[in-house]
Amino acid sequence: MMRISMSLPKKLLNEFDEVLKDRGYQSRSKGIRDALKDYIVRYQWMNDMEGDRIGILAVIYDHHYTGVMEDLTDIQHDFREYISAVMHVHMTDKYCLEVIVVKGDVEYIRKLTEKIMRLKGVEHVKLTSTASGETLDEK
Numbered sequence: 001m002m003r004i005s006m007s008l009p010k011k012l013l014n015e016f017d018e019v020l021k022d023r024g025y026q027s028r029s030k031g032i033r034d035a036l037k038d039y040i041v042r043y044q045w046m047n048d049m050e051g052d053r054i055g056i057l058a059v060i061y062d063h064h065y066t067g068v069m070e071d072l073t074d075i076q077h078d079f080r081e082y083i084s085a086v087m088h089v090h091m092t093d094k095y096c097l098e099v100i101v102v103k104g105d106v107e108y109i110r111k112l113t114e115k116i117m118r119l120k121g122v123e124h125v126k127l128t129s130t131a132s133g134e135t136l137d138e139k
């Protein structure tokens, strides 16, 4: 085992501890290990996809965070070929939900997803997708 130290926002740690408590975890380290494994599994799942896909990218972000709205818009314009529609929901005073319908080569859908994930001010990104076009006919 390796020991690491890290800095986290207090609110995030409190929320994480609440989840661990609710799930009956005795150890925070075990919880963090499981969360990391989950992150890696999601990454592998995204990398294993190939061909044409159709899906939904749900993005929750803090619209007060400087520059995030402009960055999100710029990225979507760059990937407009792979975006069929966008719905914006003003969730709370602080947070917005953007539902982006994506369609096309998964390589680009993945690039789009990862670019959005890396943005500061973006709190949550979730890609849901299924095979589309010819790939679907084969099933």
Ligand code: NI
Pocket (backbone or CB within 6 Å): 063, 088, 089, 090, 091, 095, 096, 097
């Ligand atoms: Ni909004």
